[in-house]
Amino acid sequence: MQCQICQKRTATIHLTEIQNGARTELHICEHCASEQGIATHSQMSINELLSHLLAVQPSDEEMFGPAEKDLVCPTCGFTLDRLRKEGTLGCPADYEVFEQALLPLIERAQGGKTSHCGKVPTTLPTDTKKFVELSQLRQQLEEAVHDEDYERAAELRDKMKQLE
Amino acid sequence: MELTEFSHDINEWFSGSGPLADIVVSSRIRLARNLAGHRFLNSCSNEEKAEILEKLKSVLMPLDLGDKVFYVSVDKEPELNRNFLVERHLISRHHAMATGPRGAVIARREFFTAMINEEDHLRLQVLKAGCQLRACAEQIDRIDSQIEGRVEYAFNPRFGYLTACPTNLGTGIRVSVMLHMPALKLTNQIEKFMNAAKDMNLAVRGLFGEGTEAASDLYQISNQVTLGVSEKHIVSEFENVIIPEIVEYEKAARRQLLTNDTDTLDDKIARAMALLQNAHLISSQEALFLLSHLRLGLNMHEHMGASTPAIERLCALRASTKEQDKLTIRTINRLFMLTLPAHLQVNYGKSLDATHRDALRAKIIRDALTQQS
Numbered sequence: 001m002q003c004q005i006c007q008k009r010t011a012t013i014h015l016t017e018i019q020n021g022a023r024t025e026l027h028i029c030e031h032c033a034s035e036q037g038i039a040t041h042s043q044m045s046i047n048e049l050l051s052h053l054l055a056v057q058p059s060d061e062e063m064f065g066p067a068e069k070d071l072v073c074p075t076c077g078f079t080l081d082r083l084r085k086e087g088t089l090g091c092p093a094d095y096e097v098f099e100q101a102l103l104p105l106i107e108r109a110q111g112g113k114t115s116h117c118g119k120v121p122t123t124l125p126t127d128t129k130k131f132v133e134l135s136q137l138r139q140q141l142e143e144a145v146h147d148e149d150y151e152r153a154a155e156l157r158d159k160m161k162q163l164e
Numbered sequence: 165m166e167l168t169e170f171s172h173d174i175n176e177w178f179s180g181s182g183p184l185a186d187i188v189v190s191s192r193i194r195l196a197r198n199l200a201g202h203r204f205l206n207s208c209s210n211e212e213k214a215e216i217l218e219k220l221k222s223v224l225m226p227l228d229l230g231d232k233v234f235y236v237s238v239d240k241e242p243e244l245n246r247n248f249l250v251e252r253h254l255i256s257r258h259h260a261m262a263t264g265p266r267g268a269v270i271a272r273r274e275f276f277t278a279m280i281n282e283e284d285h286l287r288l289q290v291l292k293a294g295c296q297l298r299a300c301a302e303q304i305d306r307i308d309s310q311i312e313g314r315v316e317y318a319f320n321p322r323f324g325y326l327t328a329c330p331t332n333l334g335t336g337i338r339v340s341v342m343l344h345m346p347a348l349k350l351t352n353q354i355e356k357f358m359n360a361a362k363d364m365n366l367a368v369r370g371l372f373g374e375g376t377e378a379a380s381d382l383y384q385i386s387n388q389v390t391l392g393v394s395e396k397h398i399v400s401e402f403e404n405v406i407i408p409e410i411v412e413y414e415k416a417a418r419r420q421l422l423t424n425d426t427d428t429l430d431d432k433i434a435r436a437m438a439l440l441q442n443a444h445l446i447s448s449q450e451a452l453f454l455l456s457h458l459r460l461g462l463n464m465h466e467h468m469g470a471s472t473p474a475i476e477r478l479c480a481l482r483a484s485t486k487e488q489d490k491l492t493i494r495t496i497n498r499l500f501m502l503t504l505p506a507h508l509q510v511n512y513g514k515s516l517d518a519t520h521r522d523a524l525r526a527k528i529i530r531d532a533l534t535q536q537s
Contacts, residue, residue, distance in 0.1 A: 001261040014257075027261065076207045088283070090207035092198060092318035092326040102330060106323075106391065109331050111365055113392025116324030118335040119305070121312050124319070131321050139392065 182294015334391030
């Protein structure tokens, strides 16, 4: 939902005012709220958290050089700048186009994880399924070694060998 | 389907039944999915949104859910009806307020909703009463697999199911439980609990999701990490570690109230009874908090055998209320839901200003808690 004042940013603050029995609702963004002198001390929203995470990263240019800074998704026209502002992506292809820029952000938002583990579509080609399964086993192996569960680690290693 | 067909009663997941129901009100699992070959919603034109909506609606409506389903054109519904669906947790506030073509496919018994064009193209949710996460997980997985046989989801071998926001990436799963924790509040331990939840990498929200305060001492706890941990692992951690730990925390606070601070406990219960039985104007917020104390008293009596002067009076009231409104946890939850602003207005048949709502709410509660002569 868009902010009713700036019509640009996402509304994260929802105010209900009841005056003489008449109820009015206002949906605005954090920025416009502070401009209107409305104090906010709510928990950080996910989008805000993401924008914050993005903001504390080095600038696109520092991180990727001028070429990446100007990168535009050929499918949806999305840019890193929009991602930085909105916190959501434009299309599934963005995960490949902006992979390098997204990785540190994903790692922070996802407790250090950067690869999928869990359900995969049954319609995936066998090779892709195998790839996902191997990366999941690799992850479990790392956890088993970390927990010093060597029996399980050996089992997992054997499973990986079979798959490979 | 008319909303008034089910607006006079509570849904199954809010009936106060199920495992650990004295503390765990309900369990919910949602999956975020997007269609391959389409942009995410913030880059979609209304035409593309309409195309996605039609495609998903035609797949979802004939699904075998073991229950009848109905469809709501969320974008065409008046604001009051959208708020009503939010109050019943059938759609999210975000879905109610979003723009463009969007809809929801809802099971008649309200255990399942598919929101189309919310933040992602598809948000599936399964809700059950009490602590039933594993059952929710099995059911939502079956539904998701049925859909997956008919459409192609956006999926990437490295990142899993692709979502508009990277915080939902991977499994796209959000596991959440709604917990009733009045004793932690009364013993001033809520902050401690919040910090413990944060340490466990959990999000804590109020009754109606992000940004809402914990009305009626109800808190929703959910996972934050969706990538790199399997659905099974997340669910089993909730069932075997997180929920038992939090439940024990609240139980210890209830025991503490009973042994060391009976006056505080009795004061809350007795005041709640007095106000709810006598008030002529009552706001939604006040009603939620007072009903929370009645729920605490009844649950402590039923599950811990608690018997204090105020709890005894509450039990006496239970025995003397009208048969159809017999004062049980279900009745309290029913009063709780039916007196929310949109419910009151849908059931009254027209919109009401705040004062009239407060008067109507007070009357409904007063009538339900009236002793039979």
